[in-house]
Amino acid sequence: MAADAVAATVGSLRPAEARRASAGLWSDALWRLRHDPTTLIALAVIVAMVAVAIAADLLAENFFHKGFGEQSILDNYTKPSGAQPWLWLGTDELGRSQVVRLLYGARVSLFIGSFGALTAFAIGLTMGLTAGYFRGRWDDVVVWVVTTLNSIPILYLLLIVGVLFRLQPLPFALLLGGLGWLGIANYARGQTISLREREYVLAARTVGCAPGRLMLRHLFPNILPLMIVLTMIEVGQLILQESAISFIGFGIQPPTPSWGNMLTNAAQYLGKAPYLIYPPGIAVFVTVLCLYLVGDGLRDALDPRLKSSR
Amino acid sequence: MWKYVLRRLLYAIPTLLGISIIVFLVTRLAPGDPVRLYTFGALNVTEEDIQGLRAYYGLDQPLWIQYVSWITKVVRGDFGMSLQYHQPALGLLFERMGATLQLAFTALFLQLAIGIPLGVMAALRRGSWVDNVIRVFGVIGHAIPQFWLGLMAIILVSVTLRLLPSQGVLTVGKDIWDVPDRIRHIIMPSFVLALAGIANYSRYLRTETLDVISQDYVRTAHAKGLGERTVVYVHALRNALIPMVTALGGILAVLVSGALVVEQVFTWPGVGQFTYAAARSRDYPVIMAGVMVASTLLVLSYLIRDVAYAIVDPRIKVK
Numbered sequence: 001m002a003a004d005a006v007a008a009t010v011g012s013l014r015p016a017e018a019r020r021a022s023a024g025l026w027s028d029a030l031w032r033l034r035h036d037p038t039t040l041i042a043l044a045v046i047v048a049m050v051a052v053a054i055a056a057d058l059l060a061e062n063f064f065h066k067g068f069g070e071q072s073i074l075d076n077y078t079k080p081s082g083a084q085p086w087l088w089l090g091t092d093e094l095g096r097s098q099v100v101r102l103l104y105g106a107r108v109s110l111f112i113g114s115f116g117a118l119t120a121f122a123i124g125l126t127m128g129l130t131a132g133y134f135r136g137r138w139d140d141v142v143v144w145v146v147t148t149l150n151s152i153p154i155l156y157l158l159l160i161v162g163v164l165f166r167l168q169p170l171p172f173a174l175l176l177g178g179l180g181w182l183g184i185a186n187y188a189r190g191q192t193i194s195l196r197e198r199e200y201v202l203a204a205r206t207v208g209c210a211p212g213r214l215m216l217r218h219l220f221p222n223i224l225p226l227m228i229v230l231t232m233i234e235v236g237q238l239i240l241q242e243s244a245i246s247f248i249g250f251g252i253q254p255p256t257p258s259w260g261n262m263l264t265n266a267a268q269y270l271g272k273a274p275y276l277i278y279p280p281g282i283a284v285f286v287t288v289l290c291l292y293l294v295g296d297g298l299r300d301a302l303d304p305r306l307k308s309s310r
Numbered sequence: 311m312w313k314y315v316l317r318r319l320l321y322a323i324p325t326l327l328g329i330s331i332i333v334f335l336v337t338r339l340a341p342g343d344p345v346r347l348y349t350f351g352a353l354n355v356t357e358e359d360i361q362g363l364r365a366y367y368g369l370d371q372p373l374w375i376q377y378v379s380w381i382t383k384v385v386r387g388d389f390g391m392s393l394q395y396h397q398p399a400l401g402l403l404f405e406r407m408g409a410t411l412q413l414a415f416t417a418l419f420l421q422l423a424i425g426i427p428l429g430v431m432a433a434l435r436r437g438s439w440v441d442n443v444i445r446v447f448g449v450i451g452h453a454i455p456q457f458w459l460g461l462m463a464i465i466l467v468s469v470t471l472r473l474l475p476s477q478g479v480l481t482v483g484k485d486i487w488d489v490p491d492r493i494r495h496i497i498m499p500s501f502v503l504a505l506a507g508i509a510n511y512s513r514y515l516r517t518e519t520l521d522v523i524s525q526d527y528v529r530t531a532h533a534k535g536l537g538e539r540t541v542v543y544v545h546a547l548r549n550a551l552i553p554m555v556t557a558l559g560g561i562l563a564v565l566v567s568g569a570l571v572v573e574q575v576f577t578w579p580g581v582g583q584f585t586y587a588a589a590r591s592r593d594y595p596v597i598m599a600g601v602m603v604a605s606t607l608l609v610l611s612y613l614i615r616d617v618a619y620a621i622v623d624p625r626i627k628v629k
Contacts, residue, residue: 148328151608153567156585156601160333163589163597164340240455244571247457248586267461274465281458289453296449 025225025302032301039297042290049287053106080275090275092265101257102279108258109287112173113239119177120184120238121231127181128188129215129223133196142189146182154179155244162250169252176238184230191223225302229295236291243284259284311620318616322609329605330384333598334377389599394588399595403581403603409479410580413503413573414565416496420504425511426554430547432512433519444512451509456568460502460575467498474498477577499576503568511554518550555619562611566604 033039080090080098090098131142161167161175195201196219204218245251246260247267254261259280266276364370368379383390389399432444468476475481475495484491522528523546531541570582577583585600 144324144328148325148332151325151605151612152329152332152601153570153604153608155567155570156604157332157336159570159585159589160336160597160601163592164336236453240453243455244457247455248571248574250589263458263461270461270465277458277461277465281455281462284455284458285453288455289450292449292453 029225029298029301033297036297036301039294039301042293042297045286045290046294049106050110052103053110056100056103056107090273092269092273092276098262098276098279101262102259102283105257105259105262105280106283106287108169108252108256109239109242109260109284112169112176112242112252112258113235113287113291115170115173116175116177116180116238116242117231117234119174120181120234121227123178124181124184125188125220125227128185128190129192129219131185132189132192133211133215133219135193139189142185146185149179150182154241158241158245159248159250162245166253167251169256172242172251173238176241180234180238180241184227184234187230188223188227191226192219195219195222226299229299229302232291232295232298236288236295239284239288239291243280314620315617318613322613325609326606327381329609330381330602331377333601333605334380337594337598338373338376384602389602390595392588392593392596394591394593394596399593399599400603402596403584403599406579406581406584407603409578410569410573410582412479413496413499413578413580414562414569416500417504417507417565418562420500421507421511424504425508426515426551428508428512429515430519430542430550432516433523434542436520441516444516448509448513448516451505454505456502456506457571457575459505460499460572463498463502464575479579499572499578502575503565503572506568507565515550515554518553519546522546522550552619552623555615555622558611558615558618562608562615566607566611570604 092098092101127142127145131139157179158175165171167175192215201214201218204214209218242251242258243260243263246258247263249261249264251260252258254265262280263277266273266280269276361370368376371379387400391397392399392402395402428444428447432441435441464476467473474497476498479492479495480486480488481491481495523542528541528546531545536545569578569580570586572578573580573583574586581600581603585597585604588596588600
């Protein structure tokens with residue numbers, strides 16, 4: 001059965017790829033990625049977005065000549081136009097430049113998404129690895145925590161937290177990450193449980209390898225590849241969650257612009273300035289889409305056998 | 311079988327307790343003293359009065375005693391009175407439950423009715439343009455923010471084309487049994503809510519179908535001369551659908567959570583919208599009850615999923 005699958009994969013590979021000698025997981029993956037235009041384009045879009053978000057201050061000051069909170073009441077409700085750079089996406093009810101706000105929104109969204117996902121990765125990895133390795137009581141506790149958190153609709157919980165606390169981007173990212181590690185932990189735990197029965201783990205243990213070292217040096221590198229994929233997808237999911245909770249008014253609070261709260265504003269002035277509703281939504285959609293595409297592409301590159309069935 | 315159901319029911323108890331602890335802690339550990347907030351600005355309130363009020367409401371007790379007295383009431387269905395409506399919080403939520411379930415089940419139906427055929431189609435025409443379109447749609451469906459899609463739908467369908475109403479369950483003044491009018495109202499929100507699930511199901515079923523049709527018994531069915539349709543729909547699909555039951559639990563989670571935002575966009579008078587309104591006016595009993603009700607719905611859906619899985623795939627009980 002397994003041999004069949006491998007044969008089928010080899011058969012479906014392009015000739016060039018079949019001819020190339022295998023050179024290790026990461027360099028193979030890199031090689032496959034270079035031949036996957038969809039993933040490369042998606043990756044380029046993300047890199048561009050990150051660059052623009054980091055350079056938001058510079059661009060706002062030197063190119064657009066407007067701050068994100070700078071109001072210019074006389075220019076309110078200006079339709080998008082090419083006349084001046086800061087009017088590219090028009091202005092809102094206070095005459096604030098939408099391009100500049102979108103840039104700063106990118107900063108908030110990308111920060112929350114990536115920082116939250118890193119948090120989720122760290123928690124999920126620790127919980128999953130230790131639970132899968134030690135089993136017993138600790139495993140029961142972890143499984144209980146995972147099932148419990150899994151049964152709370154996250155948006156409802158964020159609603160409570162949002163009512164009671166004013167969330168700044170950093171705690172918000174930590175909170176989202178602290179709630180979003182369940183899938184990653186599940187994967188790490190499942191993989192660890194199956195890997196710990198392998199001969200090489202037994203061999204390491206026989207020569208006196210301590211549990212900590214065993215988990216870090218022997219188990220972790222084996223589960224890392226798909227963990228990266230899951231974390232990538234998590235970034236996208238967290239950006240979606242952030243925009244949803246900010247949209248209903250309990251996430252990032254104005255005047256700090258985030259794509260979510262820009263949309264709240266846009267929905268309010270839908271009749272007067274319908275053009276406001278498109279850019280933030282498209283920004284969220286494109287970012288999340290590209291993250292998912294990169295995640296998918298990475299998965300295929302890291303484990304080409306999956307591609308034949310998926 | 312009943313033993314399994316019973317055991318699964320017992321497992322739900324620690325989960326629900328865990329949820330209640332989280333909800334309780336988050337609410338109680340928030341900054342701000344409710345008694346001081348309540349008496350703020352009143353001139354003749356002494357420090358003694360404040361202590362008295364605190365004792366009256368049990369707020370001077372240790373946290374765990376407060377939790378125990380809260381949870382014993384909650385178990386009996388008593389979340390306290392809504393601060394805004396002066397009616398039992400749970401009762402108010404139950405009045406809105408119908409609308410939420412209506413929306414969620416319509417969306418679930420759409421997901422199955424659209425997602426399954428799409429997935430099978432993609433698998434059977436693997437590598438063709440149909441397959442590619444369905445796969446692209448599968449990724450896009452996940453990446454669109456639901457609330458934004460809702461707004462876009464309203465702009466296009468309600469504002470520009472004037473085809474469907476943009477909010478509510480019923481046109482004001484119509485009879486509550488006016489089914490065509492209700493259907494016109496539910497189309498947009500349920501589609502928006504269903505989209506992610508349609509994408510999910512089609513992706514999932516594509517993989518499953520591909521797995522199944524490469525198996526020996528399907529080849530046997532082909533070999534003994536059965537028609538393509540019989541092989542796919544009678545032999546292959548049956549087994550491909552089994553793991554779909556597992557996906558059901560996750561989908562319900564998305565539906566319950568998503569309903570919060572979608573109900574908001576389409577002013578759908580359900581549990582989500584009510585909890586949101588309560589959150590706006592800081593009506594704590596209702597917020598806490600809302601989260602507990604939504605979570606209980608989820609726990610129940612997971613339970614149903616596991617039991618259904620045990621029914622369609624008896625091997626699971628052994629584990």
